[in-house]
Amino acid sequence: MIYELRTYRLRTGTVPAYLKLVDEEGIAIQRGHLGQLVGYFFSEIGVLNEIVHIWAYADLNDRENRRAALAADPAWQDFLPKIQALIETMENKILKPTSFSPLA
Template sequence: MLYEMRTYRLKTGATPAYVKLVEEEGIAIQKSHLGQLVGYFTSEIGPLNEIVHIWAYASLDDRVARRARLAADPAWQAFGPKIQALIEVMENKILLPTSFSPLP
């Protein structure tokens, strides 16, 4: 099992619009391809205007296959520009749990 943590820094004031778009359109598309959503968060203290979402995958190959299916989906292709206009910086990390890490 591995985890992908995606952090997006949004334009100032864009968090409500981003969350609304994902809630109403994007998350259903993502879940249909990516599978296990661990969490989707907004920042409150520290760097503001940040979105963090974490997805679980069986392996890197599983992640690559799932992300490719998402990228090929016409609904995702239509949705992407809506949120991309709100994002300033994107960061992606692959996290491997330690043997003593609690798993969802």
């Protein structure tokens, strides 16, 4: 199992609009392709205007296939520009759990 940690820095003041778009439209599309959502968060203390979401995959091939299917979905292609306009920076990490991790 691997985990993908995606961190987006949004334009100041756009967190509510971003979360509304994802809640009403985007997350259903993502879940249909990406599978296991571990968590979806926003920052309140520290670095502000950040969105962090974590997805679980069997391995890198599983992730690649699922993300390709998402990218090819016309509904996702229509949705993506709505949130891209709110995002300033994006960071992506692939995490491997330790043998003693509760998520292992």
